[in-house]
Structure formats: structure tokens, C-alpha cells
Amino acid sequence: MSDASFATLDALNAALRATEPPEDETQPVAGEGPVGAPIAFVGEQPGDEEDRQGRPFVGPAGRLFDRALAEAGIERDHSYVTNAVKRFKFVQRGKRRLHRKPTAGEIAHARWWLERELNLVHPQIVVALGATAAYALAERRVAVKRERGPFVFGRRRGYVTVHPSSLLREPDKTARRAAFDAFVADLRAVQKMVD
Numbered sequence: 001m002s003d004a005s006f007a008t009l010d011a012l013n014a015a016l017r018a019t020e021p022p023e024d025e026t027q028p029v030a031g032e033g034p035v036g037a038p039i040a041f042v043g044e045q046p047g048d049e050e051d052r053q054g055r056p057f058v059g060p061a062g063r064l065f066d067r068a069l070a071e072a073g074i075e076r077d078h079s080y081v082t083n084a085v086k087r088f089k090f091v092q093r094g095k096r097r098l099h100r101k102p103t104a105g106e107i108a109h110a111r112w113w114l115e116r117e118l119n120l121v122h123p124q125i126v127v128a129l130g131a132t133a134a135y136a137l138a139e140r141r142v143a144v145k146r147e148r149g150p151f152v153f154g155r156r157r158g159y160v161t162v163h164p165s166s167l168l169r170e171p172d173k174t175a176r177r178a179a180f181d182a183f184v185a186d187l188r189a190v191q192k193m194v195d
Contacts, residue, residue: 009035009120016086016113026051031082031117038194040080040123041065042114044132044163045102051088056081061165065129068164068180072187080121084136085110107136118156125193126156130163148186150193157193161186 006012013030029046032055041057049059057065069076084107089100102110114136118126128134128151134142137153144160151158162183170176 006116006120009117012113012116012120026087027054028086029054029056029083029088030086031080031121032056033076033080033082033121034078035121037078037080037121038124039074039127039190040082040118040121040125041127041129042133042137043081043083043129044165045083045085046088047165048088056083057164060168061163064167064180065164068184068187071184072191074187074191080123082114082117084114084133086113102132104135107132111136111139124157125190126153126158127190128153128158128160130161130166133163134160149189159186159190159193161190 006015016028016030019028026046029050031040033040043057043061046056047059047061050056050062056062066076069079085102089102089106091098091100126137128137128142131142131144134144134147134151137156137158138151139154142151142160144162148160148162151160162179164183167176167179167183170179
């Protein structure tokens with residue numbers, strides 16, 4: 001595909017939506033938000049609800065993400081939200097579709113779309129939500145717990161933090177609250193980095 005074909009984000013997303021569906025018939029989920037958004041948030045991949053609705057971060061982790069953004073004073077409507085991998089990867093278990101972590105090959109394949117998307121949005125800072133997003137952006141494995149905080153993704157200013165879905169997996173209420181507060185603190189730090 002030629003970069004010249006995608007002078008706008010709308011053109012890029014239209015091309016993404018027109019890509020051939022895999023055998024599992026999931027749909028590609030494009031990012032959302034304005035061109036020129038100061039912050040771009042990159043997650044791992046769409047989940048079950050995201051695939052069904054065709055929008056990023058609308059499932060349980062997305063609702064938690066929205067709550068954290070509000071506490072940090074970041075307006076989602078003024079941010080760009082997308083994923084490193086554009087289709088839901090899953091394993092069928094009866095009637096349920098369970099999340100499957102994307103492979104390195106799937107991440108590399110989707111990197112083309114992510115790079116062009118970020119070039120068109122041109123955010124001041126790119127936030128990697130979790131290890132998959134950090135890997136896609138840094139093109140190397142990133143230890144989120146050890147490297148959490150300000151980061152440089154090639155020529156882009158960035159920040160590495162946890163994916164909001166990890167907060168849902170905390171074992172008890174106290175651990176969940178502490179993890180949520182740490183995530184909000186990361187988002188506040190990101191907000192301060194915006195010019």
C-alpha cells in the first residue's frame with residue numbers, strides 16, 4: 001500500500017475497515033479521536049465488546065480507563081485512543097470468545113497501520129498501555145513494571161504504563177484500588193508532559 005493513498009486519517013481508517021476479514025469474521029477496529037490530539041493512547045487489541053461495537057475501549061477495561069481519565073483530568077474526546085493490533089484475537093470456548101494475546105508476527109503486521117495512524121494524528125505524547133503496545137511502539141520487548149514511566153519510542157515522546165485490563169485482574173479490592181490509583185498517577189504525569 002502506498003502512503004500517498006492516505007492523506008487523511010479518515011482515508012486510512014476507511015482502508016483498514018475494507019481489509020479482508022479473517023476466517024473468524026472479526027472486524028478491524030480503527031482508533032478514535034481528533035487529529036492533533038495532544039495524547040494518543042495505544043492498547044493491545046480490541047476485546048469482545050470492541051469487536052462487536054467496532055470502537056476501541058468500550059468494554060470493561062474501557063469503562064475503567066474512562067474512569068481513570070476522568071480522575072486524572074484528561075478528556076477522552078480530546079485524546080486519541082487506538083490499539084497496536086486492529087482485530088480481536090480470541091479462542092472460542094463454548095459461546096464465549098476468550099482473549100488471546102497477539103503474536104509477535106501479528107504485532108509486526110499491524111505496526112504499519114499504527115505508524116501511519118500516529119503520523120496522521122501527530123500527538124505530543126504516545127502512551128503505551130501494557131506490554132504489547134510498548135512492544136509495538138518500541139519494536140522491542142519492554143518490561144512494563146521496570147520501565148514504567150517516561151519513554152522514547154523512536155522519535156516520539158512516550159510513556160509506558162499498565163493496560164487497564166490488568167487492574168481488573170487484581171486479586172482483591174485493596175490491590176485493585178492501589179493499582180487504579182497508581183494508574184491515575186501515571187495519567188496525571190502524562191498530562192503534565194503535554195506542552
